[in-house]
Amino acid sequence: MTAVERGADDRTVKVTFMAPYADWQALFDPLLPGAALDTPEEFNTGWIEKIPVWGGPWKLGTADKTAQTITVVPNEAYWGTKPLLDSIVFRALDATAITEAYLNNEIDQAPGRDPDAYRRVSGAANTVIRTGGRWDETQLTVGRNGPLADERVRQAVANAIDRTALAAAQSAGLPFKVNTIGSHFFMPSQDGYRDNSGETGGFNVARAKQQLDQAGWASAADGRTRTKAGAALKLVFVVNSRGSTDLPQLIQNMLAQVGVEVELRKVPSNDFFAKYVNIGAFDLTYFRQVDNIYPSLLFPVYRSDGEQNYGKVGAPEIDKLLDRAGAETDRAKAVELLNQADVLLWKAGHSVPLFQTPQISAVRPGLANFGAFGLRGDRQYADVGWIS
Structure with a gap:
């Protein structure tokens, strides 16, 4: 500026x-x-246990440490749209307690993305289910240490993964189809989306094996782990202990089919990013990225020197395309540049976008303008109200 x-x-x-x-x-x-x-x-x-400035339609009413609640009330000094509600109470709850709190009528909204949670909340009295497609990507991030220093091995990892099967597993027990993603920048429902995975990133077991052969990793006659110069082709998949191991186990089995051994290493949730992801101490890992409606928010993930490029996989050609796209105010031209960069990201084996996690919310029927907020994820709390 x-x-x-x-x-x-x-x-x-x-x-x-x-x-x-x-x-x-x-x-x-x-x-x-x-x-x-x-x-x-x-x-x-300056913001510890106080909020010195309020600039929106709400301001702090009360904060109860014992009850773990914060109540906000309309801000009389706000000049914009006035809230419909007299107050909103936010409760701090452990994720495992949210469903029970909703069923006990202690809260008015609860996520239903987990199949067991959906089963419980969808059958509850005084409940409607609202669904939407948020910008919400689950991504397998690939490192570049050891065997993965070879681009062909990174491509083989992508080729060995059946994203359609992973999405289907995520859809089980849910009323909402989980979409696979073939782009590093756009969701399937977004203008500009194109599946660029192609040959280098699409599911192709035969090509995965060919890439590993060409990289010098010899297959064993009995289908066991490939070897090279006496070393086994083994990758460490770092998993957040708070999450499920279902997805990592599916990926582990898929990679085993092409001769890649994967060790699942669960690490404490508090250490997952600080001691592993942020410093690149992994071969494979996965996490969600959400609400990246503006593509430039993802540039730190995909630039060679980006602070969020945890696997440090990149290329100067990708950086140049991102620079051009970031400065292009003609959206159609910017989208084309981003799709060109996306093709190169797949070729480089930077990561494997897996699927778009759906929004599924259980909400009280009379609560308007609240629940699944869709692609942009906007929560306009001033517009939320009860239908009388």
Whole structure:
């Protein structure tokens, strides 16, 4: 930016950029108060157990540490759309307790994405199920250490994985089809989506075996783990202990079919990112990425030097395409550049986008404008209300 100036009135700002920036809207979601964040002390401690500035339709009413609740009430100083509700109470609950709290009428909404949770909440009295397609990607991230330093091995990993079978497993017991994803940037329902997995990333067991052969990993006659110079082709799949091992086990079995041995290593949830993912201490790992409506939010994931490119797989050609797409204000042209970059990401074996997790929410029937918020994930709490 070269300038941030007052606009036509006190509620308008004029921002001038030094160069074209396609996703400028992302800078204003959310808006943060500079006056309460402009020193290290204010940033680090100024918001502990207090909220010094309110700039939206709600403000803090009460906070109850014992009950683990926060109540917000309408902010009388807000000049925009006034809330329909008199208050909203937010409760801190362990994930395992949410379904029970909903069934006990302690809360008015609960996720139903888990098949067991869906079975319980969908049959509950005074309940409707609302579904939507959020920007929500489960991605297998691939490292580049050891055998994975070879692009052919990374491609073989992608070729060995049947994403359709994984999505079908996720759909079991749910009323909502789980979509596979063939793009690193777009969801299937988004304008611009194209399945670019093709030869280098699509499910193809024969090609996976061929790639491993060409990389020098010899197959065993009895179908056991491949070897090279006396070493076994073994990968470590780091798994968050809080999550299910169902998906990793399916991937483990798929890779075994092409001669790749996979060790599933469950690590403490608190250590998963800090001690493993963030520092690239894995061969394979998986997690969700959500609400990346603006493609530039994903650039740190896919740039060679990106701070969220945990596997450190990239290429200068990809970086150049991302730079061009980020500066292209013609959406059609930007989408084409992103799809070109996507083709190269599949070729590089950066990661394997697996499927789009659906939104499934159990909600009280009279609660309007709340539940599954769809692709953008917008939660306009001022528009939420009870139908009388």
